Amino acid sequence: MQPSAPISNSNSITDALNNVLGRIAETSAACGREPAQLVAVSKTKPLELLQAAYDAGQRHFGENYVQELVSKGPQLPSDIKWHFIGALQSNKAKTLVALENLHVVESVDREKTATALNKAVVALGREPLKVMVQVNTSGEESKSGCEPGETVHLAQYVERKCDGLELIGLMTIGAPDDAEEPVAFRVLKGELEAVEKDLGRERGSLMLSMGMSGDYERAIRMGSDSVRVGSTIFGAREYPNRSK
Ligand SMILES: *Cc1c(COP(=O)(O)O)cnc(C)c1O
16 A cells, blocks of 8 residues: 655656746746746755755745755755745845855845845855845835835945945845736836946846746746745645745
8 A cells, every 4th residue: 555645745746846937938838038037936845845846957946034944055965056035134144145046135124134144245255146136016014125215325325335235136025915017016117227227237137026826827927037936836835835
C-alpha cells in the first residue's frame, strides 16, 4: 500500500509551476510582450519543495523572513537568485546582505532601510545590491510600503545617497479584491513613470514587480515585468496572513 500523498509533492509542484509559466507566457504574448519573470515565493515551505521547483527549472525564489532565507539559502544550489520581499529591520540588513546569491531586495520602503542595506554592502565589500522601492498602493495600514507620494523622493535617495545600491524597479502587493481595472496596479505604474522621468531614466528601464497568486495575470496585463507567486505553486501556507 502506498502512503497517502502529501498535499504538495514534487510532481504537483512541477505541474503547478508549469501551469503558472504557461499562463504567464500566454498572457504576456497576448499583450505583445516577452514573458514576465516568475519569482516563486517559498516562505514557510520546506527545502524539498524548493528543490523540486529548482529541478523543474525555476531559478528566482522569494522569501519574506531574513532568518528563514539565510538558513535555506546555503542549503540549496548557489545559482538560485533570491529575492527578499519581506519587511526588513535595519539590524538584520547585514545578515541578509551576507547571503552571496541574494539577487534583489524588493522591499525598501523607507530611507532607514536603504541606509542600513547600503552600509551593509559597503562593510562587506560586495558589488552593488539591486533593490526595488516598495509602494503601498492599496492604502491599507497593514501593508508595508511607502506612500505613493513618497516614491520619487525615496528613489532619489537610493540613487543619490546609496552608492552600494542599484535601483531596478518598484514593487507593490496591491489590493486583493481590486476590480478588473486594478487601481493599485495603475498607481504603481504611474509612480514608475514618475520615477523614470525624475531620474532621467529611459521609459521602461525600471521594472514593475506586481501580481501574486490571485492576480498575476491581471498584473501582467497592467504592465508587470515580474510576478511573485507562492501558494499557487507550493500550496496554501499554514500561516497565510503572517506577512500580509
Ligand atoms: C507571500 C507573498 C507573495 C506570494 O503570495 P501568494 O498569494 O501565495 O502568491 C507575494 N509577494 C509578497 C510580498 C508576499 O509576502
